[in-house]
Amino acid sequence: MCEIKEVVRKIKDCDAILIGASNGFSIAEGLNLFADNQDFEDLFGDFKRKYGLRCILHGMGAMWPNEREKWAFWSKLIYNYCIKYKKTKTMEDLRAIVSDKDYFVVTSNGEGHFQMGGFEESKVFEIEGKWLGMVCEKHCHKKVYSNVDIVKKIMDRHSQGKEIGDLIPVCQKCGAEMAIDMEFGLNALSCNEKRKNYYEFIEKYHNKKIVVLELGIGFRNQLIKAPFMDIVEREKNATYITINLGEVYIRESIKEKSFGLDGYIEDILGEIREEFNKR
Ligand SMILES: [Zn+2]
Known part of the structure; x- marks a missing residue:
């Protein structure tokens, strides 16, 4: 051509x-954020059936019932598409x-x-x-922290079928919940x-x-x-x-x-x- x-x-x-x-x-x-394809079924089939999740993007904007479920979803997403990413x-x-x-x-x-x-x-x-960043949900201070270690720990617990409750991060300054730095759009x-x-x-x-x-x-x-x-x-x-x-x-x-x-x-x-x- x-x-x-x-x-x-x-x-x-x-x-x-x-x-x-x-x-x-x-x-x-x-990586297709919009598709209810086999990859989505393999990774998030349980979330699909429990919460009616239609695709990854839907999960990224979902109102989760608690922090535990939110971190379970994001950890799976980050672990599989970032930490395990191969060029x-x-x-x-x-x-x-x-x-x-x-x-x-x-x-x-x-x-x-x-x-x-x-x-x-x-x-x-x-x-x-970015998916790999986390910040105080209240933006009480402006620092962006890496969530890689927490994600790895959560996935490790998850693979052993154990509870992840005590691993959920909170803001070190004000105690508020931590958000993925992707939850605020622009x-x-x-x-x-x-x-x-x-x-x-x-x-x-x-x-x-x-x-x-x-x-x-x-x-x-x-x-x-x-x-x-x-x-x-x-x-x-x-x-x-x-x-x-x-x-x-x-x-x-x-x-x-x-x-x-x-x-x-x-x-x-x-x-x-x-x-x-x-x-
Ligand atoms: Zn804070």
Whole structure:
């Protein structure tokens, strides 16, 4: 496909890459938050029958009867999709394409896969918070704590069929319950610092050759897609590349500096990497 050749040329020639990723990218990695599929049944079949849970996303926003059930759900989710995460070929392809260019990632995916896939923590802005962070539910102080140790302990107890009640974390300052830093949407505490890094990145590459690479973001998305298209419109040397399955949308005003690649993200990234290695 000659479009792929042109895309690779733009990527190799640019000063920096701004990556945006949403659910479509997670799905390409095998994590579908919306599906009541076999993975969901295997992992959360008990929650499905007990609480009528329809998919992972439903569980992430559920009103649990108590903290014990909430932590049982989140621990299973975090343990299986973060702690046990193994870098996928899709993630490897993406990291290889970025190569030694400067980059920044903006994503609504909170599972930390980019960091585990070789992207630097300070360059990944998870706009809706992250699964691996926990904060005081009352936000009495602003610190984001790791929940990895607690999750591992809860899963260990769970595997022995024992109670987890005494493992439920509370705020060390005020005694309130702890929330996953994903329960507040755009008010997630982990976002503050990253937002600043994002603006600095945009500022740094003003007037430079920037490639905006968008992966699996719905055409109506206002949080990542719309602002990304604004950047491309504003920046005269920007190139916009959007990869999506059946939902490629490019604003009329930026069409001449854009590429819309319709298809499976995992296939297209693979093709781009192959072409990338040829030259
Ligand atoms: Zn507190």
